[in-house]
Amino acid sequence: MGEEYDFSNSRKNPYAKRAKRQITINIDEITIEYFKSKADVMGIPYQTLINLYLADCVQKKREPQFIWK
Secondary structure (H helix, E strand, C coil): CCCCCCCCCCCCCCCHHHCCCCCCCCCCHHHHHHHHHHHHHHCCCHHHHHHHHHHHHHHCCCCCCCCCC
16 A cells, blocks of 8 residues: 555544345335335335334334234
8 A cells, every 4th residue: 555545543434333234135025015105205215214114123122023814
């Protein structure tokens, strides 16, 4: 690296722990359409909305509840 770079006063990225990781997940079409319609109203990408919803579930420590018929 060139001498013109001085990293002696640098610090770690404070957002590094919040970095996102790309995954593959299978989601029902009806669920995707639901989030797409909500995201359109809010003016954000649907993937962002799904991530915000899941992050909210984590923060509030929600437990999944299923009703099997």
